[in-house]
Amino acid sequence: MQTLNMPDKKGYYGEYGGAYIPELLFNNINELEQNYLKIIHSTEFQKEYHDLLENYVGRPTPLYHAKNLSEQFKTKIYLKREDLCHTGSHKINNTIGQILIAKALGKKRILAETGAGQHGVATATVCALLKLECIIYMGQIDMHRQEANVIRMKMLGATIIPAISGSKTLKDATNEAIRGWINDPDSYYLIGSAVGPHPYPDMVAKFQSIISKEIKQQLLKAEGMEEPDLVIACVGGGSNAAGAFFEFIDSKKTKLIGVEAAGKGIDTGYSAATMTLGTTGILHGSRSIIMQTKDGQIIEPHSISAGLDYPGIGPLHAFLGKRKRALYLNVTDEEALQAAFNLTKQEGIIPALESAHALAILNKLELHKDQVLVINLSGRGDKDLPTYLDHYHEK
Amino acid sequence: MKNKIDILFETKEKDILSVFFTAGYPQLNDTGRILKELQENNVDLIEFGIPYSDPLADGPVIQNASQQAINNGMNLNLLFEQLFKETSTITIPIILMGYLNSVIQFGLEEFYKKCFENSVSGVILPDLPLSEFEDEHKRFADKYNVKVIFLITPNTSITRIKQIDALSTGFIYVVSSNSITGKGHTDFEALEKFYRQLHQIPLKNKTLIGFGINTNSSFKKATQLANGAIIGTAFINALSKEQSISAFINYINTTQPILS
């Protein structure tokens, strides 16, 4: 059977992917590329990875039948509760995997970028656990809007370096992390989404694929079938969506919808809806769809949600979108806020602003009562309370 | 027509001075002026940086110059137009250095064709993979007589250096140490060791050392090892301070203090 969820030998999903890196990083990427599959497939890695996922992260996370939300939208909705993972989002599935790779490669110092701070917290957490030095690059604007996560990272012992170039958000934090890596080639760069040069997108998708593996098993128990009609996930760089889609990508039955941040609206110039606004180009070491001018300058994105405020998308998603295997839609800041308040009211669950984008798409879909939907609730809303508080009186 | 890079190396083997600056910086229309002044001051080679919004291998000085140039309105089309106006004055090799995305958006064949038509002898694209050069760029680079120059670092493996040497026809750009541009400290002992390895291969191409060459003393040390050296960040700093170009070049060549 043809498998669409993995890149070819050269690291491409169709025309997207590859490793576009300055020579200064060649050895690092090469070392990783030569070793990552070997390490992942070793029994030692598998044992440690699954042990940590179960006993440290708290997996499997529940697949919760959200009855009130289902009733509201006249369909059957399950929420995959990644918000219940240790540290509050799906990001830790990936950091556990990569930190074990870093350890196997003998690395002592970890560099990472973060947007919402969830990846930064997850990285600082596993570094504390394995006693590795941790340096986190974070956009200065994000440090303000996700302050709670900055405090958590500090408490976990990480050094935080503010990214003050460009839009001072995730794109710039990623630039600074890559520059930091060039200057410090002995360190390990622990990327937080399904982006970057090959083999990162594949590695991250593999570590997040635990999400769809569990959905299959849990749905079999709950519904007597492995494949839902529809899987919905929000997309920043695309790691939680890659994980939620992974096992269903070759399915004939399951439709896949990724939801990006439209920001203030896709025509306003303040948006992060890459699949709608972008064209093919190179950003952060891979060929994918990116938001750029006709000269190839990257356009500064905007989203109320720091984790989706990114002008690119992982090459797997560019590929799935181009093949029309998955559909990429978007919702505005306002629609995401509404959806966050709605889930809180309906189910007593406060979602992360990122995840609220996935929920908000429900209003735009034609749904039937005999459909089974899975929405990946990628994270919890604790970090977004200041933003929610600002908008609380309006709702 | 012979490529100017070949002509340069046929006439000069040592102490080659190459200067890098971002096109469109400090002012949009400074290209011609700076080019002429550098030529008058006997610079051997000029590298124009194609400004890019997200330059991964560059430190703050070149990042800021790039952003300023973009804000000024610089783009590849305009740069080619500006170079076209200088056709009759340009006597030394011109090289464009930039990131692959700018070239892809411009169009591959169109880019190499425009290089040929506007006195550009070579290009440096640090994030262009070797395999993609061979599969997609080489035929256009050859067709339009443009040399593609690759980087190596003291950490590059001998196997890969041999591969790069075989693919190169202009020169090899030796990055002085594993760091982004503008760090300003070069470990010449390590570099000397590295050059001993290079001499054993031996390379068929000439080499220029770049990144962190910023004073007369570092230029001298670099040119003792290589055929020449490239000055980037330090020159951009001089431009930002509106120092005279001839005083700067004089300082690099002779340790004359800059009196501006």
Ligand SMILES: Cc1ncc(COP(=O)(O)O)c(C=O)c1O
């Ligand atoms: C809770 C949550 N969901 C989603 C994302 C978006 O990232 P990705 O598209 O890689 O899943 C983030 C990123 O910070 C996040 O914190």
